[in-house]
Amino acid sequence: xxxxxxxxxxxxxxxxxxxxxxxxxxxxxxxxxxxxxxxxxxxxxxxxxxxxxxxxxxxxxxxxxxxxxxxxxxxxxxxxxxxxxxxxxxxxxxxxxxxxxxxxxxxxxxxxxxxxxxxxxxxxxxxxxxxxxxxxxxxxxxxxxxxxxxxxxxxxxxxxxxxxxxxxxxxxxxxxxxxxxxxxxxxxxxxxxxxxxxxxxxxxxxxxxxxxxxxxxxxxxxxxxxxxxxxxxxxxxxxxxxxxxxxxxxxxxxxxxxxxxxxxxxxxxxxxxxxxxxxxxxxxxxxxxxxxxxxxxxxxxxxxxxxxxxxxxxxxxxxxxxxxxxxxxxxxxxxxxxxxxxxxxxxxxxxxxxxxxxxxxxxxxxxxxxxxxxxxxxxxxxxxxxxxxxxxxxxxxxxxxxxxxxxxxxxxxxxxxxxxxxxxxxxxxxxxxxxxxxxxxxxxxxxxxxxxxxxxxxxxxxxxxxxxxxx
Amino acid sequence: xxxxxxxxxxxxxxxxxxxxxxxxxxxxxxxxxxxxxxxxxxxxxxxxxxxxxxxxxxxxxxxxxxxxxxxxxxxxxxxxxxxxxxxxxxxxxxxxxxxxxxxxxxxxxxxxxxxxxxxxxxxxxxxxxxxxxxxxxxxxxxxxxxxxxxxxxxxxxxxxxxxxxxxxxxxxxxxxxxxxxxxxxxxxxxxxxxxxxxxxxxxxxxxxxxxxxxxxxxxxxxxx
Numbered sequence: 001x002x003x004x005x006x007x008x009x010x011x012x013x014x015x016x017x018x019x020x021x022x023x024x025x026x027x028x029x030x031x032x033x034x035x036x037x038x039x040x041x042x043x044x045x046x047x048x049x050x051x052x053x054x055x056x057x058x059x060x061x062x063x064x065x066x067x068x069x070x071x072x073x074x075x076x077x078x079x080x081x082x083x084x085x086x087x088x089x090x091x092x093x094x095x096x097x098x099x100x101x102x103x104x105x106x107x108x109x110x111x112x113x114x115x116x117x118x119x120x121x122x123x124x125x126x127x128x129x130x131x132x133x134x135x136x137x138x139x140x141x142x143x144x145x146x147x148x149x150x151x152x153x154x155x156x157x158x159x160x161x162x163x164x165x166x167x168x169x170x171x172x173x174x175x176x177x178x179x180x181x182x183x184x185x186x187x188x189x190x191x192x193x194x195x196x197x198x199x200x201x202x203x204x205x206x207x208x209x210x211x212x213x214x215x216x217x218x219x220x221x222x223x224x225x226x227x228x229x230x231x232x233x234x235x236x237x238x239x240x241x242x243x244x245x246x247x248x249x250x251x252x253x254x255x256x257x258x259x260x261x262x263x264x265x266x267x268x269x270x271x272x273x274x275x276x277x278x279x280x281x282x283x284x285x286x287x288x289x290x291x292x293x294x295x296x297x298x299x300x301x302x303x304x305x306x307x308x309x310x311x312x313x314x315x316x317x318x319x320x321x322x323x324x325x326x327x328x329x330x331x332x333x334x335x336x337x338x339x340x341x342x343x344x345x346x347x348x349x350x351x352x353x354x355x356x357x358x359x360x361x362x363x364x365x366x367x368x369x370x371x372x373x374x375x376x377x378x379x380x381x382x383x384x385x386x387x388x389x390x391x392x393x394x395x396x397x398x399x400x401x402x403x404x405x406x407x408x409x410x411x412x413x414x415x416x417x418x419x420x421x422x423x424x425x426x427x428x429x430x431x432x433x434x435x436x437x438x439x440x441x442x443x444x445x446x447x448x449x450x451x452x453x454x455x456x457x458x459x460x461x462x463x464x465x466x467x468x469x470x471x
Numbered sequence: 472x473x474x475x476x477x478x479x480x481x482x483x484x485x486x487x488x489x490x491x492x493x494x495x496x497x498x499x500x501x502x503x504x505x506x507x508x509x510x511x512x513x514x515x516x517x518x519x520x521x522x523x524x525x526x527x528x529x530x531x532x533x534x535x536x537x538x539x540x541x542x543x544x545x546x547x548x549x550x551x552x553x554x555x556x557x558x559x560x561x562x563x564x565x566x567x568x569x570x571x572x573x574x575x576x577x578x579x580x581x582x583x584x585x586x587x588x589x590x591x592x593x594x595x596x597x598x599x600x601x602x603x604x605x606x607x608x609x610x611x612x613x614x615x616x617x618x619x620x621x622x623x624x625x626x627x628x629x630x631x632x633x634x635x636x637x638x639x640x641x642x643x644x645x646x647x648x649x650x651x652x653x654x655x656x657x658x659x660x661x662x663x664x665x666x667x668x669x670x671x672x673x674x675x676x677x678x679x680x681x682x683x684x685x686x687x688x689x690x691x692x693x694x695x
Contacts, residue, residue: 253554256553257551258551260551261551264480265480266573268576268579272487275493289486292482293482
């Protein structure tokens with residue numbers, strides 16, 4: 001299972017906050033740090049400038065003005081500022097008395113571009129130094145004779161205060177970030193939970209749907225726009241399920257009804273016959289009545305079983321070359337006698353050379369059903385005809401008969417299980433209303449489709465569209 | 472007693488009609504709802520046996536129309552639909568009884584007889600007229616201790632008169648309740664059967680059981 005939406009959302013929000021805070025903190029820290037350092041450096045440079053301005057070179061003598069040496073910054077022992085001055089050849093020309101025996105590092109640099117460096121002195125002291133190379137002012141005597149020598153000056157001061165300020169800043173930023181992150185986790189959790197509440201509500205409603213009561217729909221008032229399609233799809237699904245369940249229930253009830261009626265017929269025939277002594281002829285009649293009912297029931301059960309198998313896609317297909325004209329003729333044979341009695345004309349208009357690739361057994365079941373219906377429902381002295389129509393990849397077989405009294409609405413239901421055209425119900429019960437339902441499924445199994453229509457003048461036509469070659 | 476059987480499944484219709492006729496009822500049959508309604512409106516049937524799924528007009532619509540027209544016939548619904556809703560719906564529309572297919576013929580017969588007794592406000596399945604005793608269930612008739620053998624038609628006539636004992640019953644009433652459509656239409660038939668019945672149930676020297684009320688009909692037992 002994927003991590004929950006809640007966890008994912010919270011993690012996403014918190015990561016984003018963390019990233020933003022880090023960038024923000026690092027930015028603030030570096031701005032403040034560089035501001036503090038540049039201020040510190042500027043003060044070092046100004047001292048260096050004062051010192052450099054006070055250097056006087058007289059021959060080999062290099063001197064600092066005494067007033068400058070007395071500057072409070074250079075005298076303060078608690079927060080001392082050190083300096084050291086080198087000649088061009090590297091010898092020390094002067095240094096701050098506070099340095100005693102230690103030395104400052106010699107740093108390159110110029111008045112325009114001094115160099116800065118943080119020094120780790122002993123005992124945990126930290127100093128920042130500025131290197132400042134310059135050309136001193138010459139004494140009046142030398143001014144005409146000599147090139148002024150180049151001197152190097154390093155000024156350093158204890159920078160522990162700045163570092164502790166920066167350390168404090170780091171802590172403030174760290175703690176503030178931590179607090180903000182904790183707060184954002186809390187807010188994100190609450191917001192996400194609040195935001196996901198409609199999902200929980202829908203889940204609760206779905207859980208409450210029972211298979212016995214599919215008429216319920218998910219109400220979930222005030223769902224947010226994003227969840228509306230989900231709610232609608234779920235309700236659509238429920239509608240489809242309900243329709244399917246109702247269809248099943250109706251089908252089961254229909255099956256029960258269709259089996260109960262002939263059972264009632266058998267039972268009452270037998271009971272009435274047994275209720276008193278009869279002659280042999282009466283027993284014989286009763287037995288053959290029962291047999292006729294049982295034969296019809298058997299056909300019905302077989303058809304139901306076939307329909308169930310086709311619905312479950314369990315019927316095996318055996319494809320081979322089939323000549324529809326021959327198949328129609330052989331399927332017609334059992335009905336020809338009955339048709340002749342009722343003066344019904346039959347016309348097989350299929351071209352004798354027509355060939356399709358199909359399952360001959362299933363196709364003949366289809367044709368027998370259609371022809372049987374046609375003979376049953378055609379008017380006396382009516383007509384039945386079968387035609388084919390070829391197209392590139394399919395063949396259409398149409399079975400038509402005259403004398404149909406159904407309306408278009410009724411024909412639309414013709415493929416439903418147990419549906420019978422009203423007038424046919426008064427018959428002897430030989431048609432149980434499964435024939436066309438079976439035809440439709442058989443044709444479906446053969447990769448085709450079946451449609452029925454009634455035209456003006458009472459011509460009822462069932463059209464089978466079958467693939468011409470194996471799919 | 473005259474029954475109307477409306478059932479479209481022919482094997483069931485035929486066997487039930489045969490059994491009911493053998494039990495002494497006059498039975499008219501039809502397999503069409505519309506025709507059934509016409510029959511029911513045109514005659515005063517004692518009991519109508521009604522299937523629900525019918526061509527022409529379904530059974531419940533037929534029942535509704537029948538009751539809307541104010542007909543008080545007893546109706547027994549006969550159907551394969553057995554859910555509680557179906558039964559309640561049928562009874563609420565004015566049916567008197569309900570039988571689910573497949574059923575025992577004996578049970579149908581017993582229920583039809585119970586409805587008939589209700590029609591004639593007779594709870595006791597045995598009717599006594601003076602020293603004549605009629606068992607409605609077994610359809611046997613005794614005079615004191617002697618059993619009288621009657622043909623089904625004679626019994627049907629006696630039963631109808633007995634259920635309305637003390638009242639004057641017209642020839643038309645007898646015709647309507649004892650004979651079916653298929654019988655030859657002649658009121659003379661009634662007089663002939665009354666004659667047969669008198670011979671069998673009345674004993675010489677005893678007061679007559681069946682009285683002729685001139686111009687009106689017949690009365691069984693004491694005249695009102």
